[in-house]
Amino acid sequence: MGLQLPVYMDAHATTPCDPAVIDAMLPTLGRMFGNAASSHHAFGWEAEALVEQARELLAGLIGATPSEIIFTSGATESDNLAIKGVAHAYRRKGRHLITSQIEHHAVLHSFQALEREGFEVTYLPVDRSGRVDPEDLRRAIRNETILVSVMAANNEIGVIQPLAEIGAICAENGIFFHTDAVQALAHVKIDVNTSAVDLLSVSAHKMYGPKGVGALYIRRRNPRVRLEPLLSGGGHERGLRPGTLNVTGIVGLGKAAELVVAARDEESRRIARLRDRLQQRLLDQLDGVRVNGGEDHRLPNNLHVTFQGVRAEWMLKAMRNVAVSSGAACASASNEPSHVLRALGATPEDAESSLRFGLHRFTTEQEVDFAADLTVKTVQWLRQNTPDANLEYCK
């Protein structure tokens, strides 16, 4: 097959929708239009059956039971519901919460909203590879701590956190453990029981499903987690999330989960090989290149690199035929240097000289080679042709 341009290599922002997911959703945009809450006729039952099937498929992906899954409009809503929901339901037990410095804004900004309400939040530091030290967590725990939220894998540098160790510490101390597993699920096996996770956020569009739908896993036994809902309304989703269900999106999420279960391990190995090839080419052909985040605990599809003395902004402009990014998509309007890189100890200059490559299910070797060549040429060209500007910038 010929190379199709531009090459899409920004899977952390969003993944292409799998054609099988689109096929699964099509009937819900036609004949199967019912409201899943219409409990008195066949149109409603049919919609409900589709939703319940998706719930089972998603539960299967993470070792949960279907009744522990509720559907949302995306992981941002799931993160808000999990964090504010636990904080509000258990505020009488304590008002201290723990998270890490490198969480997604959906998590960080939820905690900041709680701080404005009088909760206290500890933001755990990370080491140079981006990992939380479980001993730091142990030291941060107080009698009043009610929730720990640490992401399964980071959306910028791909670092995978020691979930099972964190989960064990939380369980020992009777503290709920939430993890934002958005970036991890397509690539890493996560079992909510093995890792003692109590709440887990999912987004369909990061695992080859549609945008605008997600889910939250909420443990029902040992321990049972109560939540104060974010939104009020009808009794949908066990009273935790009102609103007519997005049947189309939910069916897509279920199908996406099914595909991940079937393909993940093999696919992750393939993607890791391609990512290693890309990394090797950049390191071989360029000086002043540093890979961010450790190599030991990293998502197979992530490559985050600093090109010393070259502004990411110019690279992005020059590399029109490869869609990569310089950080989290949803922070793009704010124009702040990445909080994740700052937490790793990077200088603001380094943070603004970095690119994130996100490979995915449909990435080919040809695309990897094209992206590597274009990146090398672009970096070389920028270093040669804009020395003054670069030097000035680097001061």
Add this chain to the structure above:
Amino acid sequence: MPAPPPHGLIYLDHSATTPIDPEIAARMRDADDRFPGNPSSIHAAGRAARLCLEEARSALAGSLGMPAESVIFTGSGSEANNLAIAGTLLEHAGRPAHLIVSAIEHHSVLHCARALAARHDGVTLTEIACGADGRIDLDAIADAIRPATRLISLMLVNNETGVIQPVAEAAHRARDRGIRLHVDAVQALGRLPLDLPALGADLLTLAAHKARGPRGVGALLVRPGCGLAPLIHGGTQENYRRAGTENLAGAVGMAEAVRRAVAATDAHRRHLARLERIFLDTLTGQAAAGPRFELNGCATAKVPGILNLAFEGVRQDDLVVGMDLAGVAISAGSACSSGVIEPSHVLAAMNLPPWRRDGGVRISFGSTNTEQEARQAAARLAELARRLATSTAHG
């Protein structure tokens, strides 16, 4: 062209949800195909998706004569209602705030208002009664207004009775007192003209799936200058008012649904009025042999196409289940998700005799219904009511 009814069943539950318009579905698929990027990404794929999103936003706003920035896309009509109410009340959290809603609002308004009053010390709530005609009491609103009143939330069309509420008159009584007006127009879309200034509305809720658009997407229209506290924190989407990766296909589908519904409002009303007349004439023609029936809600102050009917001596659930067996999908009030029929808070608020309050069933027509379907459904309903009335009388 009306599509043939799926399943060979007659669908008369359009207030719960409507069949998606095939042309709208096609546009959504097209958006999914052409714009796989994340609208927040700054590469070409992201920018194209952003452009598509902003076109949908302008189109939706333009259909209502509003500027594009007045539209906030949400994950449902329920979420938009919550955002309007909690977002207004919590904008100056801590300050005393009084809220007025009617007793016949949708649960996403009523429960949100009650939850705010229960959880926040400074928030107080007045619920306005309605008359036996299903119209809210305007004088009661005027009486309820106090210096601290911050928001009045009223629906334009009730989802159980179809009764049009005197929203503009209520706005008039609240005028010049610094009180915001929120209008839940979910059931009014396609049935009444929607003009925010004419209604005196500062905030207006819409849901796509009630007008042949997709499930799982709603919008809040906000008059420029109205500040709102976000309920979902995270990225910078929706101008910091609603975080989360945008449901691009959903937004495209919603914009198209609103455009079509607004453009076709007059024709749609005529179609619904004709179906309703045929239905009621058929029912009345066969009524002599059956039990007495009454329309709940003022016949002259309601939109065409939504009927709430009660038959003396006939149980509501027997009617709904019996009609389902007879191949006609109707409902007992709003779509409930628990599977049990709960007493309607709307009919309860109208102070009807018990047989009308407990026996009300909702029949709601849509654009794909035919005259023949209206006739057949009425005949089946008359026949069923007759059978049920005699069996109850004898049994």
